[in-house]
Amino acid sequence: MKLSCLQENLAKGLNAVGKVVGTQTDLPILSNILVKTDEGRLKLSATNLEIGVNFWVGAKIEKEGLVTVPAKILVDYINSLPNKKVNLSLEKNVLKLSCEGNRASINGISAEEFPLIPEVKPEISFKLKSEILKEIIPEATVAAALDESRPVLTGVCLKIRGDQLKLAATDSYRLAERTITLPGKAKKEITAVIPSTTLKELLRIIIGDPEIREVNCLVGRDQIMFDLGEGNLVSRLIDGKFPSYEQIVPESNKTKAKIKIEDFVKAIRTGMVFSRDAANNVKLSVKKTGEIEIKSTAVQVGENVSVIKSKVEGEGGEISFNSKYLLDGLASIPGEEVTLELNDKLNPGVLKPVVEKKYFYIIMPLRS
Amino acid sequence: MKLSCLQENLAKGLNAVGKVVGTQTDLPILSNILVKTDEGRLKLSATNLEIGVNFWVGAKIEKEGLVTVPAKILVDYINSLPNKKVNLSLEKNVLKLSCEGNRASINGISAEEFPLIPEVKPEISFKLKSEILKEIIPEATVAAALDESRPVLTGVCLKIRGDQLKLAATDSYRLAERTITLPGKAKKEITAVIPSTTLKELLRIIIGDPEIREVNCLVGRDQIMFDLGEGNLVSRLIDGKFPSYEQIVPESNKTKAKIKIEDFVKAIRTGMVFSRDAANNVKLSVKKTGEIEIKSTAVQVGENVSVIKSKVEGEGGEISFNSKYLLDGLASIPGEEVTLELNDKLNPGVLKPVVEKKYFYIIMPLRS
Numbered sequence: 001m002k003l004s005c006l007q008e009n010l011a012k013g014l015n016a017v018g019k020v021v022g023t024q025t026d027l028p029i030l031s032n033i034l035v036k037t038d039e040g041r042l043k044l045s046a047t048n049l050e051i052g053v054n055f056w057v058g059a060k061i062e063k064e065g066l067v068t069v070p071a072k073i074l075v076d077y078i079n080s081l082p083n084k085k086v087n088l089s090l091e092k093n094v095l096k097l098s099c100e101g102n103r104a105s106i107n108g109i110s111a112e113e114f115p116l117i118p119e120v121k122p123e124i125s126f127k128l129k130s131e132i133l134k135e136i137i138p139e140a141t142v143a144a145a146l147d148e149s150r151p152v153l154t155g156v157c158l159k160i161r162g163d164q165l166k167l168a169a170t171d172s173y174r175l176a177e178r179t180i181t182l183p184g185k186a187k188k189e190i191t192a193v194i195p196s197t198t199l200k201e202l203l204r205i206i207i208g209d210p211e212i213r214e215v216n217c218l219v220g221r222d223q224i225m226f227d228l229g230e231g232n233l234v235s236r237l238i239d240g241k242f243p244s245y246e247q248i249v250p251e252s253n254k255t256k257a258k259i260k261i262e263d264f265v266k267a268i269r270t271g272m273v274f275s276r277d278a279a280n281n282v283k284l285s286v287k288k289t290g291e292i293e294i295k296s297t298a299v300q301v302g303e304n305v306s307v308i309k310s311k312v313e314g315e316g317g318e319i320s321f322n323s324k325y326l327l328d329g330l331a332s333i334p335g336e337e338v339t340l341e342l343n344d345k346l347n348p349g350v351l352k353p354v355v356e357k358k359y360f361y362i363i364m365p366l367r368s
Numbered sequence: 369m370k371l372s373c374l375q376e377n378l379a380k381g382l383n384a385v386g387k388v389v390g391t392q393t394d395l396p397i398l399s400n401i402l403v404k405t406d407e408g409r410l411k412l413s414a415t416n417l418e419i420g421v422n423f424w425v426g427a428k429i430e431k432e433g434l435v436t437v438p439a440k441i442l443v444d445y446i447n448s449l450p451n452k453k454v455n456l457s458l459e460k461n462v463l464k465l466s467c468e469g470n471r472a473s474i475n476g477i478s479a480e481e482f483p484l485i486p487e488v489k490p491e492i493s494f495k496l497k498s499e500i501l502k503e504i505i506p507e508a509t510v511a512a513a514l515d516e517s518r519p520v521l522t523g524v525c526l527k528i529r530g531d532q533l534k535l536a537a538t539d540s541y542r543l544a545e546r547t548i549t550l551p552g553k554a555k556k557e558i559t560a561v562i563p564s565t566t567l568k569e570l571l572r573i574i575i576g577d578p579e580i581r582e583v584n585c586l587v588g589r590d591q592i593m594f595d596l597g598e599g600n601l602v603s604r605l606i607d608g609k610f611p612s613y614e615q616i617v618p619e620s621n622k623t624k625a626k627i628k629i630e631d632f633v634k635a636i637r638t639g640m641v642f643s644r645d646a647a648n649n650v651k652l653s654v655k656k657t658g659e660i661e662i663k664s665t666a667v668q669v670g671e672n673v674s675v676i677k678s679k680v681e682g683e684g685g686e687i688s689f690n691s692k693y694l695l696d697g698l699a700s701i702p703g704e705e706v707t708l709e710l711n712d713k714l715n716p717g718v719l720k721p722v723v724e725k726k727y728f729y730i731i732m733p734l735r736s
Binding site: 076094103104106107267270273274306307308 | 441634
């Protein structure tokens with residue numbers, strides 16, 4: 001192998017693939033990146049067996065070749081170099097690099113052992129603009145479970161019916177759902193559970209590379225591929241039935257309050273000084289007059305009551321939430337105002353944007 | 369107690385005193401702040417028995433009183449409030465606070481148990497501008513030991529002889545010394561070892577409060593007080609003899625290289641990708657021609673050689689250092705260039721600013 005490319009391009013490619021490495025000590029090659037000449041470009045690949053990422057970088061290839069080298073060393077090394085021409089060559093399994101005044105050797109492992117990143121046989125495909133993905137991925141993943149006790153809850157449920165695409169997630173304490181309209185009707189209905197780590201990795205890559213303007217999503221039976229143009233991300237789908245969450249979405253409400261998000265967030269944060277050692281419990285009293293009392297108590301330490309103004313319709317009432325989940329929800333709501341819909345203190349509350357957008361964030365009450 | 373003051377002023381005072389709290393669980397009152405009316409102002413005090421800080425805040429006092437309340441809760445709570453008038457009052461040992469829409473109660477402990485922050489009987493005093501302190505404190509503390517195995521090395525040695533003030537610190541791997549000239553001759557010679565945590569706390573306070581333009585330093589036998597105008601910081605001095613470090617300061621050098629700090633730092637950082645798992649060992653080869661080779665090796669992983677340009681006087685040579693200590697030293701050197709003075713690979717190297725400034729940073733070599 002002998003080639004040269006610009007540090008900037010190489011760094012971009014490595015930063016795209018470099019986070020998806022395995023930590024399994026019994027398969028050390030998974031912590032490596034596959035570096036390979038491929039039809040006049042340099043192909044970089046990494047996989048942790050759940051997610052695999054390929055990225056192609058423009059390069060001047062003088063001699064074909066391939067090798068795998070430790071991801072962390074390669075990524076950090078290339079990131080530390082100036083934005084000049086980087087020369088790469090291979091001597092046995094040692095990757096030689098030079099760039100301006102810097103020359104390095106990195107010991108690699110033969111590429112033969114590197115696992116294949118599978119191809120996806122798509123049952124359906126659709127394109128989404130990066131701008132839309134940057135909106136809907138955080139809106140959905142915010143509610144996904146982090147602990148693996150129920151694997152299906154660590155995923156985001158993708159549903160396509162006609163021209164409607166829904167992304168939903170729930171960790172059983174809160175639930176978020178976003179709906180968007182596709183440009184055309186999909187050929188078939190589909191339901192798939194995508195690991196939320198996959199969507200977060202996709203988001204990280206498109207945030208890091210503004211040249212990716214559109215992503216082609218190819219959904220297969222067990223796998224999904226996101227085609228980024230310069231690269232792609234392939235992930236397994238999560239096996240198992242996503243809970244039929246539709247039944248817990250309240251159909252009506254007895255109280256509806258329109259609140260300035262900034263005021264609401266400040267009052268919750270002030271209260272959290274007291275509630276952080278008390279399961280973040282915060283008690284809301286929504287008054288017909290429009291005042292909302294936000295009360296946090298720390299036994300033996302003290303308490304705080306903050307009062308904010310809102311526009312209230314309906315009978316008002318009291319309910320307790322986990323402040324952290326409330327803040328997560330408010331952070332996912334676009335615009336300056338939020339609508340909080342309540343029934344009673346035993347039933348979930350619903351946060352919705354006031355700006356027209358098909359999104360809601362449901363939060364289960366705490367017993368107070 | 370009944371009083372009111374501006375949130376901004378209260379927050380400034382609390383942020384000044386609030387970091388100096390004790391963590392001893394057998395003396396829970398040390399994690400509290402003493403809040404006390406004092407001659408028309410509000411006095412805030414905190415101590416961990418090693419360092420004590422007092423700060424006075426302008427307030428409208430309606431009724432005298434005093435109490436201690438948990439520092440973390442009070443500081444975080446006041447910081448979370450809007451910059452409006454804060455009302456404080458005391459009911460039994462419960463501190464009541466209100467500010468705009470927020471009302472809190474914080475359970476306190478009677479002030480009787482709060483330890484007295486001692487007065488200092490000064491043997492000598494001198495004034496230093498905050499701007500100078502912001503320079504010399506980091507320059508000296510950078511080389512102080514963090515581990516407590518030899519307590520005297522965790523301190524900074526203050527020496528005053530005539531109009532010369534020296535601050536020096538060493539953890540036995542590196543040594544830093546800064547000299548400044550006082551406006552007048554001191555009445556007597558003095559040597560004192562100040563805990564570097566005390567100086568860092570002083571630095572934190574003056575960085576956080578631009579109104580503190582000058583600090584009056586009063587050195588006593590066992591204690592030092594920094595009078596900040598609006599407040600003061602009292603600290604014990606460290607008992608024990610500071611090592612006579614003067615003897616390890618090289619009197620001459622065989623090689624002297626003038627290097628651009630930015631180039632040097634970049635090359636060391638690039639090398640650290642390899643050396644971070646190898647005790648950060650970096651080997652410098654200074655050539656008569658002016659080139660400096662900076663070599664880092666990670667056994668079984670690989671290596672890097674970066675070449676930078678410099679102006680070399682003398683015979684040149686090789687020496688190994690700990691990259692981390694080298695970077696710490698370079699970060700403490702003002703200006704764009706540094707002078708590196710070497711003798712041979714068994715003797716310390718010296719970093720000095722090229723801009724006129726009485727400062728040096730000595731670094732012990734590693735065996736390579």
